[in-house]
Amino acid sequence: MSNRVGIEVSIAVAEAVGLCDVDVVAAYPITPQTHIVEHLADLVAEGKLDAEYIAVESEHSAISAVMGASATGGRAFTATASQGLALMHEILFAVSSLRLPVVMAVANRAVSAPINIWADLSDVMPQRDTGWVQLFAENGQEAYDLMVQAFRLAEDHRVLLPVMVNLDGFTLSHMIEPITMMERDEVRRFLPPIEPARLLDPDHPRSIGPFGAQDVYTEAKMQQEMALLRSEGVMEEIWQDFEAQFGRRYRAVESYRTGDAEVVLVTMGAVSETARAAVDEMRDQGIAVGLVRIRMWRPLPQEQLRQALEGAKVVAVLDRMLTPGGTGGTGGPVGEALRSIFYDAPVRPRIYEVVAGLGGREINRRTFKEIVRQALAGQEQVRQFTLLDVRCA
Amino acid sequence: MMEIRFHGRGGQGAVTAAELMARAAILDGKYAQAFPNFGPERRGAPVTAFLRVSEQPIYLREKIESPDTVVVLDPTLIDLVNVADGLKPGGMMVMNLAASGRGALAKYGDQFQVAAVDASRIAVETIGIPVTNTAILGSLIKACGITSLKTMEGPMQRRFGRLAAKNLLALQRAFEETEVPEAPAAPSPAAPAAGQEGCTYAELLQREALLVWDQLQIGCDIDLPGSTAAFHTGNWRSAGRPYIDREKCVSCGFCHVYCPDLAMNFTDDGAIEWDHRYCKGCGICAEECPKGAISMREESHEQ
Structure with a gap:
């Protein structure tokens, strides 16, 4: 408890990155991520962090610079959001395909147009298939802890993949809240110095990123995919170690009051705490409702999710991004994933899908109560999803 | 349906040959497809192109693994690639071979029907450069039919414009000079081509030396x-x-500097040496040599 402080989550995230002894930070400011890299710039400028801070001219350059830094064996970090993440898109594939253990924080924000700076998951979901490990934080403590865990996962030689830590823009990134801070020597014990699997070294030249024609590309993708799937188990080991050292327990999928639940809400990110509060209030009213939260989105912990939702009559899933044009069949990526997981199951829950919170539209306890009310009422969805609270004539 | 594979080098017009033939067949009212083996394009590198011709609509978008006929535009390819890979037993080979280079006939004559023509000489005599793609089509028409010399006029005119007449002459000459022998009496069954049905996964891995x-x-x-x-x-x-004429060479190193492939290098005693492994035969060294000590000449295969 001695190190429990009230702190803005972005600043805490930057402090965590600093405690990880990163060698290179390259970033370009964009709301609502800016405070993270601003604070890292301060740490470097004040001599508190012995790292190279590269002020680049765009996010495309930021991710390219950390990719290069990682290839030389450095521990590298960047952060972005929204359009900035979209601009990185091309390079995200290269970082994961080259198996470089970069860590990035994303302060999730809607993408233009109309221009909108508030939280939803429209920035990260189009990056779903870039081959990165993708984690979602629920609160400031978690965002802080995940940064340290992310480096350890990325650098594990069984994984060697970049990791993206997502935290909701503003509702999480700009929140002042209590966070138990770690000590530098504690972090060093948990996260050993980076041991690059291979690196760009003039004394031992090698080609990283060569041409790969039809005869090798498929095998390269297979190798990468196996590493990504393996990362689920490695993350579990890391979380056990973390609990042993710091006493805080993390899982890929978290269940809350699902035991006898008739309807189970499924959420990701910071809205999950509000959902939990709503579940408590509904339980007090005698409604058999529970909550499943997805912390690890890629690789998708399919078996854990299936088990967590087994026995529910209705699964009410909240997506905070619309999959355009998929609306006849699906609403958003999480709903789509759940339908897919249960397709082969002998007993399938009804899946009630709601898309809400777009462009930062408020999601509160009433939102979750309304979702549960609709789901339990057996309301037929006109489409296979409901765009909650959309104004219609 | 007839399936034909063309072997040439980048820049020799193998793809154009397949395309001209397909256009002619389509003019004749048939169905045809011509397509290259898609990839990075490099002048001089061995390339393949494919042609299908059929009386019926063609519903295939795959490479040709077991051709009925192969066409070889360049005799130097025979030592470099297996031009008979997957060719059906008793299949037709239309080959550009100089009279002196007919040893290849012995290599393939037992298994395949080898129609040979000195297309390089015909091309030089008619077009003025050793680009054999139009001449070899004359041989292909002689060997396999497919279309007529008459039908070829339209596609050739459209493709070559004012150079069409010379190319049509090459086509005509090659048609006349091509010898098509009888099919071999008892061709031995061909080994399945890599990736073809009958070639197991393990065999493929071994043959292609691929990594899992x-x-x-x-x-x-x-x-x-x-x-x-x-x-x-x-x-x-x-x-x-x-x-390199050693009498004229002053070891100035211009060829070494200008060579795009580092194929002209100094030996330990300061002389210039040619490295056959990387020389693409571009001729820049001969162009740049201030002493006229380098000349580009046809390569003797004994070397």
Whole structure:
């Protein structure tokens, strides 16, 4: 408890990155991520962090610079959001395909147009298939802890993949809240110095990123995919170690009051705490409702999710991004994933899908109560999803 | 349906040959497809192109694995690639072979029907350069029919404009000079081509020396520095190579500086030496030599 402080989550995230002894930070400011890299710039400028801070001219350059830094064996970090993440898109594939253990924080924000700076998951979901490990934080403590865990996962030689830590823009990134801070020597014990699997070294030249024609590309993708799937188990080991050292327990999928639940809400990110509060209030009213939260989105912990939702009559899933044009069949990526997981199951829950919170539209306890009310009422969805609270004539 | 594979070198017009033939067949009211083996394009590198011709609509978008006929535009390819790979037993080979180079006939004559023509000589005599793609089509028409010399006029006119007449002459000459022998009496069954039905997965791995996914280096890296040295771009050379006149050479090193492939190098005693492994035969060295000590001449195969 001695190190429990009230702190803005972005600043805490930057402090965590600093405690990880990163060698290179390259970033370009964009709301609502800016405070993270601003604070890292301060740490470097004040001599508190012995790292190279590269002020680049765009996010495309930021991710390219950390990719290069990682290839030389450095521990590298960047952060972005929204359009900035979209601009990185091309390079995200290269970082994961080259198996470089970069860590990035994303302060999730809607993408233009109309221009909108508030939280939803429209920035990260189009990056779903870039081959990165993708984690979602629920609160400031978690965002802080995940940064340290992310480096350890990325650098594990069984994984060697970049990791993206997502935290909701503003509702999480700009929140002042209590966070138990770690000590530098504690972090060093948990996260050993980076041991690059291979690196760009003039004394031992090698080609990283060569041409790969039809005869090798498929095998390269297979190798990468196996590493990504393996990362689920490695993350579990890391979380056990973390609990042993710091006493805080993390899982890929978290269940809350699902035991006898008739309807189970499924959420990701910071809205999950509000959902939990709503579940408590509904339980007090005698409604058999529970909550499943997805912390690890890629690789998708399919078996854990299936088990967590087994026995529910209705699964009410909240997506905070619309999959355009998929609306006849699906609403958003999480709903789509759940339908897919249960397709082969002998007993399938009804899946009630709601898309809400777009462009930062408020999601509160009433939102979750309304979702549960609709789901339990057996309301037929006109489409296979409901765009909650959309104004219609 | 007839399936034909063309072997040539980048820039020799194998793709154009397949295309001209397809256009002619389509003019005749048939169905046809012409397509290259898609990939990085490099002048002089061995390339393949494909042609299908049928009386019925064609519903295939795959490469040709078991051709009825192969067409070889360049005799130097015979030592470099297996031009008979997957060719049906008793299948037709239309080959550009000089009268002196008919040893290839013996190599393939037992298994296949080899129609030979000195297309390089015909091309030089009619068009003025050794580009054999139009001449070899005359031989293909003689050997396999497919279309007529008459029908070829339209596509050739459209493709070559004012150069069409010379190319049509090459086509006509090759048609007349091509000898088509009888089919071999008892062709032996062909080995299945790589990737073809009958070729097991294990055989394919072994034949192609391919790595399975977990044998690849992390991220598909290559840990051998300068590994492109293993890539012998000298294979792309077809139209002659530089010969150095030691009497005239003053070891100024201009050829070394200008050579795009570092194929002209100094020996330990300061002389200039030609490296056949990487020379593409571009002739820049001969052009730049201030002493006229380098000349480009046809390569003798004994060398």
